Amino acid sequence: MLKLKDVCRSYRLGPVKTEVLRGIEMDVRSGDLMSIMGPSGSGKTTLMNIIGLLDRPSSGSCILNDRNISGLKDNELSTLRNRYIGFVFQSFHLLPQLTALENVCLPLVYRGVERPKMRDRARELLKHVGMAERVNHRPNQLSGGQKQRVAIARALIGEPALLLADEPTGALDTDTAAEVMTLLKELNSENGVTILIITHDAAIAEQCTKQMRIRDGKLIDIQKYNADSQRGPEIKQRPGASS
Amino acid sequence: MRAMSVLAANGREAAESLRRAGLRTALGLIGVTIGVSSVIAMVSLGEIAKEQARKQFEALGTDIVVVRDRGGGVQDGIDLQTALNLQDSIPSILRAAPRIMGYGSFLFAGKDVGQGSVQGVTHSFAIVNKIPVKEGRFISNLDINRNYGVVGAEIAKKMRGLTQKELLGELIDVDGTLFTVVGVLEQYEESYALPVNIDANRSIFIPITTANRTSNEPHIEVIIALSAPGIHHETAAQDISNYLRTRSPKLQLDIVTAKELIAQMERQMGIFTLLLGGVGSISLVVGGIGVMNIMLVSVAERRVEIAIRRALGAQQSDIRSQFLIESIILTSAGGILGVALGLAATYAISQFTGWEFLISWISVASGLGTAAAVGLFFGFQPAYQASKLDPIAGLQGS
Structure with a gap:
C-alpha cells in the first residue's frame, strides 16, 4: 500500500547541509499495526511528514497505492x-x-460531503470511540484521553488507508495511554485499520505487530536491531565486571 | 460542490472565530465603522447642502436673467427709457426690473437712522425679487419723478423708536433731499442664489426716474428680468442683449441666467461633495489598514489551526477563503454599523443647522460596497499569507 524506496531528506541551512533521512526502505501493508521507534532527533518526525504527505523526499520515491507522489503539486497532496x-x-x-462533532467532521468538510451525512457519520464514530455523550463539548471541556479519542474519530472519518499516529500517548498518563492503545489495537484487529505509530516509548512500540527502529536516518527491523544491540554490549563487557 | 461546501463551512465558522477574537474584532469593527460613517456623513452633508442651495435657487425662480452693465455707465450706459420699455417690448420676457444704485445717510426727525443703499427701482423690482411689503405700498410706475420712498425693515425699526405716529406719510431726509414714506417693508431674507445684492432691510427704494435725477451715479447698473413662461432662458437673455445693443451698440453686458448659476452651483457642490467623500475615505482606508493588521495578527496566532486544517486536507484556496470571509464579514458588519452611525450624525447635524435631513442612498450603497471591498482588499494579503504557511512548521510549533 505504501512503499518508500531509498528515501533521503536533507535540509540546507545556509552552507550547512543536514541529512536527516539517508535511504529509508519501507513497506507498509494493508492491515499492518506498525511502530517506528527512535530517540528524538533521529528523523522520526521528518519520516512521518513524508509518510503523511506533508513533505516530499529530497531523493528516492514514495509510492502510495502504486502512485509515486514525489512530483505532485500542493493541491494534489492535499487531496x-x-x-x-x-x-x-x-x-x-x-x-x-x-x-x-465539528472537529470530527473537518476532513469531510474538505472532501465536500453533504453536511447531514457527515454529521451522522461523525456521531457514529464518536460513539464507536466511546464519546457519544460528549458530542457537543468543546476541547477545553474534555480530558486528555477524551481529546485523543475525538482526534482518533477525526482521523477515521475519512476512512483513510493509513492512520498515522505521532506519539499518540505522549501527552497522556499511563492508564489513559493504555486505554488509547487498546482502542488503536481494536481498530486494527477488529476493523482492519492500517496503523503506523511513531513513538520513542518502547512499551508502546512492543504492542505493535511490526516494529521498526530508526537510527542514523535509516530504518531497520526490530529483530535485526536487537541482534545488533545485544552483540554490542557483549563485546564491550570487561572481564570481571559482570556479577 | 466541494468548493461550495468548504465556503459554507468557512462562513459558518467565521462569525465564531471573530467572536473568539473579542477585543481585537471590536477594535477592527470600530475602525471600519468610523470610516464608513464618516464617508456617509460627509457625502450626505454634501448632498444636503447641495439640495439646500438648489432650493434657494428654485425659490428665487429658475427663470431669472440678470443683465449687468460692465462699462460702469461712464459713457453709453443702458438708456433709462430703453430699460423702462424693455418689459413691454420683448415678448420673451415677463418682467424687467432695472435699478439705479446710490448710497446715502438717512435722517428722521433730525436723528440719524442709519446709512444704506438708495435704490431707484420700478414696481417690477419687488415682484421679481419677492420683496414683501408690510405697510403701505411699493414704488409704483406712476410715481414718476416723485420724492416717494419705501423704507426697509431696519430703518423702519429705528424710525419707530423716534415717533409714536404711523410711518406712512412721514418725511425722511436722504442726504438733504426729503422723501415721503409710502411703504414699509417686511424683514427681507437675502438669497445667496441671486447674483445681485438686494440688502432691502437697510435700503430706501425710490422711483427710478427720481433716482436718475438725484443720484450722483445715475446709471442703470443692473436689470433683473424674468423670462416668459415656456421661453428658454437663453432665448430671453439673447433677446434682451439684442434689444439693448440696437439702442446702444457699444454696451458691454454681462448676462447670467439662473439656470447657468444652478448648473455652476451644482458643479461646485459636486466637487465639494467629492472632496468631503475623499476626506471621509481617508478614515476608511485607515480602518482598512486596521483590519489588515488584525487579520495578520490573527493569522500569526492561528498558525497551528491552519496547519491542522492543511493536514486534514484543506487546500491553500480553502484557507485563503476562510480568512477572506472573516475579514469581509468584519468590514461588512462595520459597514452596517457605520451607515447607522453616519446617518445618525447627519441627522444630528441637519437638526443643528436647520437643514432638511435627507438620506443619500448613493452614499449608503457606496458606503456598504466600499466596506466589503475594503475587507476584500485589506484581507487578501493576510489570507494569502495564511494559505502559504508551511503546515509542518505549524504542527511542530505548538
Whole structure:
C-alpha cells in the first residue's frame, strides 16, 4: 500500500547541509499495526511528514497505492492526504473553537460531503470511540484521553488507508495511554485499520505487530536491531565486571 | 460542490472565530465603522447642502436673467427709457426690473437712522425679487419723478423708536433731499442664489426716474428680468442683449441666467461633495489598514489551526477563503454599523443647522460596497499569507 524506496531528506541551512533521512526502505501493508521507534532527533518526525504527505523526499520515491507522489503539486497532496491519511497527534490538535462533532467532521468538510451525512457519520464514530455523550463539548471541556479519542474519530472519518499516529500517548498518563492503545489495537484487529505509530516509548512500540527502529536516518527491523544491540554490549563487557 | 461546501463551512465558522477574537474584532469593527460613517456623513452633508442651495435657487425662480452693465455707465450706459420699455417690448420676457444704485445717510426727525443703499427701482423690482411689503405700498410706475420712498425693515425699526405716529406719510431726509414714506417693508431674507445684492432691510427704494435725477451715479447698473413662461432662458437673455445693443451698440453686458448659476452651483457642490467623500475615505482606508493588521495578527496566532486544517486536507484556496470571509464579514458588519452611525450624525447635524435631513442612498450603497471591498482588499494579503504557511512548521510549533 505504501512503499518508500531509498528515501533521503536533507535540509540546507545556509552552507550547512543536514541529512536527516539517508535511504529509508519501507513497506507498509494493508492491515499492518506498525511502530517506528527512535530517540528524538533521529528523523522520526521528518519520516512521518513524508509518510503523511506533508513533505516530499529530497531523493528516492514514495509510492502510495502504486502512485509515486514525489512530483505532485500542493493541491494534489492535499487531496491525497484528505483521502488516504488519518492523523493522530501527540498534542491532539483539535480546533478549540469547534465542538467534538465539528472537529470530527473537518476532513469531510474538505472532501465536500453533504453536511447531514457527515454529521451522522461523525456521531457514529464518536460513539464507536466511546464519546457519544460528549458530542457537543468543546476541547477545553474534555480530558486528555477524551481529546485523543475525538482526534482518533477525526482521523477515521475519512476512512483513510493509513492512520498515522505521532506519539499518540505522549501527552497522556499511563492508564489513559493504555486505554488509547487498546482502542488503536481494536481498530486494527477488529476493523482492519492500517496503523503506523511513531513513538520513542518502547512499551508502546512492543504492542505493535511490526516494529521498526530508526537510527542514523535509516530504518531497520526490530529483530535485526536487537541482534545488533545485544552483540554490542557483549563485546564491550570487561572481564570481571559482570556479577 | 466541494468548493461550495468548504465556503459554507468557512462562513459558518467565521462569525465564531471573530467572536473568539473579542477585543481585537471590536477594535477592527470600530475602525471600519468610523470610516464608513464618516464617508456617509460627509457625502450626505454634501448632498444636503447641495439640495439646500438648489432650493434657494428654485425659490428665487429658475427663470431669472440678470443683465449687468460692465462699462460702469461712464459713457453709453443702458438708456433709462430703453430699460423702462424693455418689459413691454420683448415678448420673451415677463418682467424687467432695472435699478439705479446710490448710497446715502438717512435722517428722521433730525436723528440719524442709519446709512444704506438708495435704490431707484420700478414696481417690477419687488415682484421679481419677492420683496414683501408690510405697510403701505411699493414704488409704483406712476410715481414718476416723485420724492416717494419705501423704507426697509431696519430703518423702519429705528424710525419707530423716534415717533409714536404711523410711518406712512412721514418725511425722511436722504442726504438733504426729503422723501415721503409710502411703504414699509417686511424683514427681507437675502438669497445667496441671486447674483445681485438686494440688502432691502437697510435700503430706501425710490422711483427710478427720481433716482436718475438725484443720484450722483445715475446709471442703470443692473436689470433683473424674468423670462416668459415656456421661453428658454437663453432665448430671453439673447433677446434682451439684442434689444439693448440696437439702442446702444457699444454696451458691454454681462448676462447670467439662473439656470447657468444652478448648473455652476451644482458643479461646485459636486466637487465639494467629492472632496468631503475623499476626506471621509481617508478614515476608511485607515480602518482598512486596521483590519489588515488584525487579520495578520490573527493569522500569526492561528498558525497551528491552519496547519491542522492543511493536514486534514484543506487546500491553500480553502484557507485563503476562510480568512477572506472573516475579514469581509468584519468590514461588512462595520459597514452596517457605520451607515447607522453616519446617518445618525447627519441627522444630528441637519437638526443643528436647520437643514432638511435627507438620506443619500448613493452614499449608503457606496458606503456598504466600499466596506466589503475594503475587507476584500485589506484581507487578501493576510489570507494569502495564511494559505502559504508551511503546515509542518505549524504542527511542530505548538
